[in-house]
Amino acid sequence: MIPADHPRYRSLVTRERLADCARKGVVAMEGLTAHGRGEAFDYLLGERTTTSALLAEKTAAAMLMAAHHPVISVNGNTAALASREIAALQKASGALVEVNLFHRTEERVAMIEKILTRAGADVFSGEAERLLPLSHDRAWCRRQGMFSADVILVPLEDGDRCGALAGMGKQVIAIDLNPLSRTAQRATLTIVDELTRALPEITRACTGLSETDRTRLLSTADNHYLLSEAIREITLRLSHALD
Numbered sequence: 001m002i003p004a005d006h007p008r009y010r011s012l013v014t015r016e017r018l019a020d021c022a023r024k025g026v027v028a029m030e031g032l033t034a035h036g037r038g039e040a041f042d043y044l045l046g047e048r049t050t051t052s053a054l055l056a057e058k059t060a061a062a063m064l065m066a067a068h069h070p071v072i073s074v075n076g077n078t079a080a081l082a083s084r085e086i087a088a089l090q091k092a093s094g095a096l097v098e099v100n101l102f103h104r105t106e107e108r109v110a111m112i113e114k115i116l117t118r119a120g121a122d123v124f125s126g127e128a129e130r131l132l133p134l135s136h137d138r139a140w141c142r143r144q145g146m147f148s149a150d151v152i153l154v155p156l157e158d159g160d161r162c163g164a165l166a167g168m169g170k171q172v173i174a175i176d177l178n179p180l181s182r183t184a185q186r187a188t189l190t191i192v193d194e195l196t197r198a199l200p201e202i203t204r205a206c207t208g209l210s211e212t213d214r215t216r217l218l219s220t221a222d223n224h225y226l227l228s229e230a231i232r233e234i235t236l237r238l239s240h241a242l243d
């Protein structure tokens with residue numbers, strides 16, 4: 001039992017949820033260490049949505065709204081932490097939701113699809129094929145799903161697949177707290193923010209932005225700027241850490 005007045009309450013509840021999902025097989029054991037790396041970077045960022053992250057979230061919304069075939073790719077950690085937020089974003093953006101896993105088994109895919117469906121998402125499932133140019137199981141996807149996507153949102157992505165998707169000519173939006181990861185560097189647009197803070201902001205922007213705002217955001221999108229701002233925020237916090 002985690003006391004509600006614990007100063008790290010939110011973080012502890014999140015860990016408990018992930019551990020519980022790992023015991024059930026929804027989250028891969030390796031997913032727990034990936035979460036730990038995310039937490040470390042979130043600490044350095046001050047566990048808040050920075051100004052540049054908010055700009056990235058609005059730009060992501062503009063990209064999803066301008067897409068012909070937007071897809072949201074979901075893995076175990078994302079389903080465990082944010083299935084309701086994924087369902088809400090799907091409603092606001094009209095994107096297709098598809099499961100894609102590094103540690104892939106049919107059983108895990110089915111469990112994650114069930115969690116998403118229960119949370120209100122309309123999951124694109126069915127026969128998957130080995131369609132992406134990758135030697136690992138993130139290659140499996142659906143021909144009418146992420147294989148055909150023009151814009152794809154990849155929360156907590158692996159750098160290899162991010163690169164492969166971008167190499168296929170897709171616009172890739174990553175959510176990754178580590179601005180130095182291969183994913184962050186290879187994506188078209190990187191949101192350096194925590195998943196459960198980022199998704200509601202994208203959803204809000206999908207309905208809240210005017211067409212003029214969206215056009216401006218699309219024409220000024222600059223991933224190098226967003227990453228350098230995230231690194232600047234971290235550096236600034238570190239340099240004042242003992243003030």
Ligand code: ATP
Pocket residue numbers: 034035036037038039041081156157158159160175176177178181182183184193194195196
């Ligand atoms: P890459 O493959 O891109 O080089 P990596 O191998 O270091 O990255 P992965 O294990 O592939 O990392 O992916 C996990 C990434 O997800 C980490 O960079 C981590 O910072 C990020 N991450 C984990 N949990 C969250 C979260 N809740 N919100 C946002 N980002 C997260």
Ligand code: MG
Pocket residue numbers: 157158159160
């Ligand atoms: Mg990786």
